[in-house]
Amino acid sequence: MTHAVSPLAQPFPALPAIAGATPRIARAGYKDWGRCDLTLVELAEGTAVAGVFTRNVCCSSEVELGRQNVAQGRARALVVNAGNSNAFTGYRGREAVEAIMDQVAGQLGCPREEVFVSSTGVIGVPLPKDKARAGIETALKAEPCSWEDAANTIGTTDTFAKGATATAMVGGVKVTLSAIIKGSGMIAPDMATMLGYVFTDAAVDPAFLQACLSDANQRTFSCITVDSDTSTSDTVLAFATGAAGNTPLVSADSPGADAFAAALHDVCRQLAHLVVRDGEGAQKFIAVTVSGAIDDGSARRVGLAIANSPLVKTAIAGEDANWGRVVMAVGKAGEPADRDKLSIGFGGTWAAREGQPLADYDEAPVAAHLKGQEITIEVDLGLGEGRATVWTCDLTHGYIAINADYRS
Amino acid sequence: MTHAVSPLAQPFPALPAIAGATPRIARAGYKDWGRCDLTLVELAEGTAVAGVFTRNVCCSSEVELGRQNVAQGRARALVVNAGNSNAFTGYRGREAVEAIMDQVAGQLGCPREEVFVSSTGVIGVPLPKDKARAGIETALKAEPCSWEDAANTIGTTDTFAKGATATAMVGGVKVTLSAIIKGSGMIAPDMATMLGYVFTDAAVDPAFLQACLSDANQRTFSCITVDSDTSTSDTVLAFATGAAGNTPLVSADSPGADAFAAALHDVCRQLAHLVVRDGEGAQKFIAVTVSGAIDDGSARRVGLAIANSPLVKTAIAGEDANWGRVVMAVGKAGEPADRDKLSIGFGGTWAAREGQPLADYDEAPVAAHLKGQEITIEVDLGLGEGRATVWTCDLTHGYIAINADYRS
Structure with missing residues (x-):
């Protein structure tokens, strides 16, 4: 099922690379389609993570585990599966997510709680563990790719790739944010979940990163709607690698905290608008x-x-x-x-x-x-x-x- | 704008006349259409009334006045205007309703609080007082009409006339309920408000009638939806003339109260289903x-x-x-x-x-x-x-x- 590109589409912007965040893609073959459908972003040691998740009580195992693990504040990898949402699949779905976390953690030598997984696509079918395993093996050996390749790979019914970027001066150091999102507007479990990821080289304490993301979410992702339906898998994660070398932001009182929060808000607003612009059937x-x-x-x-x-x-x-x-x-x-x-x-x-x-x-x-x-x-x-x-x-x-x- | 009859339409049932409730119709000409658009139902002295109204806070003056006046429990007349909802028309809209109440009360020799008015149709245009006055004069002199004529006259975008009937034995006396409703499913202010009226010859105390109607509403009208939108004018009124001569029902302990409540619930359920069956674009x-x-x-x-x-x-x-x-x-x-x-x-x-x-x-x-x-x-x-x-x-x-x- 392919749909015409939305008349409200916008061209993919030039997204800068983010030191400490390395995207790679592979073909896991979750569906019978000739395209990459697995994205793996490797993150530098010490990367801070924050997240906001769907409030749908019938959420997927990915959301349950992500909500639980974001609390410890650190991330070494993000894996996104496209073509199978793994939602409403009971214990077998949960096992599939845990297997991915174990595999990636083993390769990177990190606690499995630092591996974040998202899945989007058909529901009710447990994510096939063997396809995920082979896909991750391939991705780990692949050359790094562009953010645009990653944006295309996390997409499902999206009619255009979506990204946003911003910069901020933090204590005399320029920090950069590059972000991608998928979601064809309809915020729903059937091939249309909203999944967004923000990567920055800023050094930010996890608790303050969470505060900034939660605040931005209130005024951006929580202010868009296509049809009032709410996905079982919606997730937005922010990763801060610290590679820019600024004095870490720990609270709203840190020098440059306002500028960083404003840049994060700006990126989230851009992403949120892009989801609406790809709303199903949208003309306006x-x-x-x-x-x-x-x-x-x-x-x-x-x-x-x-x-x-x-x-x-x-x-x-x-x-x-x-x-x-x-x-x-x-x-x-x-x-x-x-x-x-x-x-x-x-x-x-x-x-x-x-x-x-x-x-x-x-x-x-x-x-x-x-x-x-x-x-x-x-x-x-x-x-x-x-x-x-x-x-x-x-x-x-x-x-x-x-x-x-x-x-x- | 005329639409094809809903594929889910049902034929208008044979509705018995209700002693003490006399419907008449007239052409007020609220729109440029060759049909009757004003309904006046005269009610016997002592008729009890109960009502449930939209919870939309931007409700019409008709709803404000109806909610206020239903508390005194008695009704002598119902007037329904089709083609103009008189909603969002400020003080001029309110004056138009009060003029109708005064005119009818003057003719029938009753307090104006006993005249109930509903309007449905375009919003933002005050109901024309002169057309209403002339229409009511005509209606007062007209021959009584059938419930089917009244059901057609209260309709706007409805694609079929809607009515329901039931009977109950109350203390050895048969009482009859005849009811009509309009609403093309979309519960909204733009030519699609839900207006329902139940007439019975049972003798019922107003407070108990209200209790029965509120309970039935919870399980019928409050359990239907077409598109989640809520009209500014939704109204359901029940009128009990007492002409059947049963010992008046005053509480759930009165002999026959259960049978009457069940009949009222049955009529309300039938009406509610008919509104859904005329839902805009409904195929199922x-x-x-x-x-x-x-x-x-x-x-x-x-x-x-x-x-x-x-x-x-x-x-x-x-x-x-x-x-x-x-x-x-x-x-x-x-x-x-x-x-x-x-x-x-x-x-x-x-x-x-x-x-x-x-x-x-x-x-x-x-x-x-x-x-x-x-x-x-x-x-x-x-x-x-x-x-x-x-x-x-x-x-x-x-x-x-x-x-x-x-x-x-």
């Missing part, structure tokens, strides 16, 4: 900004209620300034809102203010805005200072075609 | 039964997470036994669940048991079941005794066509 990229909420969390929840509404998403697909559907979505969010203080706009033009349609509402600029590919919806609740932006795509025939017009 | 009627939850409420929330999942709904549209998507939806529900105790089936055949695909899973009977129009999904969480059934429809190209392929 939608930013929903909610202001005037009682607090930022409330603003985010209202934003997600709008971004998850099938009626709002189909209206945007139809290039229809249907602000009534936005009213409905605000009202169903379960957050404080007052109909008579609510204002709604598109592309910077108010359609309704304080609970009523504008008497002199000119739909022409809104109609022109909605014909574009980059759409903004503005909502002011008129209650407080809370503010958030969330991102989504429209809901089109393409989504139905991808998800209903075939049998698994 | 889906019942999701969740057992083994920690309690009934948890089972209902897990069921709704499944029924609202675009990935589950598109899988059913594609006749695809994709139980992995059901696993995902269970996991994202936010309710207690254990992947390794979870079992999932379709049409009575288990596909996965206790966290793993069945070794001897025979997909043939499941594939045959999924080709039908009436689909069942069974989920056993394996944790407790909680149980619930919710109903939805599949997500098809028809939904996108109805909601995206036009401009409002």
